[in-house]
Amino acid sequence: MEILVVGGAGYIGSHMVKRLTQGSAAVVTLDNLSGGYRDAVHSGVFVHGDVADATLLNRLFSTHRFDAVMHFASFIQVGESVQEPAKYYQNNVSNTLNLLNTMVAFGVRRFIFSSTAAIFGEPQQVPIDERHPKAPINPYGRSKWMVEQVLADYDRAYGIKSVSLRYFNAAGADPAGDLGERHDPETHLIPLVLQAASGRRPQIRVFGRDYDTPDGTCIRDYVHVTDLAEAHWLALAHLMAGCGSAAFNLGNGNGFSVQEVIDVARRVTGKPIPVLDEARRSGDPARLVADSRLIREQLGWRPVCADLDRIVADAWRWELAGAHTRV
Numbered sequence: 332m333e334i335l336v337v338g339g340a341g342y343i344g345s346h347m348v349k350r351l352t353q354g355s356a357a358v359v360t361l362d363n364l365s366g367g368y369r370d371a372v373h374s375g376v377f378v379h380g381d382v383a384d385a386t387l388l389n390r391l392f393s394t395h396r397f398d399a400v401m402h403f404a405s406f407i408q409v410g411e412s413v414q415e416p417a418k419y420y421q422n423n424v425s426n427t428l429n430l431l432n433t434m435v436a437f438g439v440r441r442f443i444f445s446s447t448a449a450i451f452g453e454p455q456q457v458p459i460d461e462r463h464p465k466a467p468i469n470p471y472g473r474s475k476w477m478v479e480q481v482l483a484d485y486d487r488a489y490g491i492k493s494v495s496l497r498y499f500n501a502a503g504a505d506p507a508g509d510l511g512e513r514h515d516p517e518t519h520l521i522p523l524v525l526q527a528a529s530g531r532r533p534q535i536r537v538f539g540r541d542y543d544t545p546d547g548t549c550i551r552d553y554v555h556v557t558d559l560a561e562a563h564w565l566a567l568a569h570l571m572a573g574c575g576s577a578a579f580n581l582g583n584g585n586g587f588s589v590q591e592v593i594d595v596a597r598r599v600t601g602k603p604i605p606v607l608d609e610a611r612r613s614g615d616p617a618r619l620v621a622d623s624r625l626i627r628e629q630l631g632w633r634p635v636c637a638d639l640d641r642i643v644a645d646a647w648r649w650e651l652a653g654a655h656t657r658v
């Protein structure tokens with residue numbers, strides 16, 4: 332089996348490259364290193380290039396017979412997407428079309444897509460299942476929902492079978508300690524809390540304590556990055572078995588507030604972790620929790636690192652291993 336991993340030098344993609352290699356798949360990673368790192372790709376062939384480059388894609392698809400494409404590459408910052416929507420629609424939608432059109436031209440018909448809980452917008456109820464209305468409230472979420480809709484059309488017209496995986500909050504790091512989260516700038520809660528614990532940052536800022544939640548801080552569903560990689564592996568098996576297109580919500584079904592995450596991090600690290608209370612960050616829903624029964628039922632997904640202490644402990648090992656010297 333030969334798999335093209337687009338965006339495989341990034342946080343989630345690099346864990347996927349490792350999982351594919353463990354499963355004896357041959358991997359080609361395509362990444363422009365706009366947000367990823369060459370040294371995060373530990374196996375397979377690495378191609379430094381942009382998914383916007385049609386000539387490069389033609390060359391890649393001419394020289395390999397890919398069984399499937401996994402597409403992690405996109406811009407990922409919600410706030411930036413509001414300020415610079417053109418950048419987001421270009422990379423997340425237009426460049427994805429470029430990739431899909433190359434797949435159509437070369438007869439590659441299996442596609443696994445990194446979607447997001449942000450396609451649901453402000454939830455009408457939690458937990459959020461797959462039938463929940465899609466009402467994204469920012470260009471980032473809209474770009475992902477647009478691609479999901481394109482995928483439905485490309486299945487009908489061109490027979491491209493896809494699985495869209497809507498991650499809730501990806502977190503944690505590879506348990507062996509050789510991969511982890513390296514966003515720059517980092518905007519995600521858990522790595523920022525741990526940077527405050529290690530002294531790389533003076534404190535963690537808490538964005539809002541006036542939400543309609545038990546302690547007033549926002550609730551999220553944190554899912555371990557290796558459990559996400561396993562979901563992709565199962566999605567690949569689903570497509571290789573000739574099954575049809577699908578979309579699944581991916582989370583543990585447990586919500587943790589920002590304050591609870593800080594409390595867990597204090598316990599796991601043994602560090603005090605100073606806190607600075609700030610105003611709400613715009614566009615943050617109070618609660619996002621996944622109903623992931625569908626992927627459990629249909630693909631047999633069983634997260635093995637669902638415990639928040641475990642997620643934080645793995646991320647802490649990565650932080651202590653000197654992630655800061657690499658970024």
Ligand SMILES: NC(=O)c1ccc[n+]([C@@H]2O[C@H](COP(=O)([O-])OP(=O)(O)OC[C@H]3O[C@@H](n4cnc5c(N)ncnc54)[C@H](O)[C@@H]3O)[C@@H](O)[C@H]2O)c1
Nearest residue numbers: 338340341342343362363364365366367381382404445501
């Ligand atoms: N991190 C999360 O919590 C989260 C949640 C929901 C969805 N997602 C989605 O998962 C995917 C991966 O997220 P991540 O956290 O690993 O992000 P990341 O930024 O670490 O990884 C994305 C990778 O794609 C590459 N890339 C971007 N544009 C490219 C282009 N035009 N050509 C080639 N390579 C390009 C970057 O260099 C980077 O290595 C993204 O699509 C993101 O929207 C992430």
Ligand SMILES: O=c1ccn([C@@H]2O[C@H](COP(=O)(O)OP(=O)(O)O[C@H]3O[C@H](CO)[C@@H](O)[C@H](O)[C@H]3O)[C@@H](O)[C@H]2O)c(=O)[nH]1
Nearest residue numbers: 447448449499500518519520523536537538549589612615
């Ligand atoms: O310094 C910080 C950073 C975050 N938060 C809060 O922590 C929670 C989680 O924030 P963050 O880690 O940034 O994740 P989300 O905003 O929930 O977004 C993530 O999860 C989405 C799906 O739920 C994905 O689409 C996005 O790509 C990904 O960034 C939110 O309530 C934030 O307000 C803070 O209080 N202080």
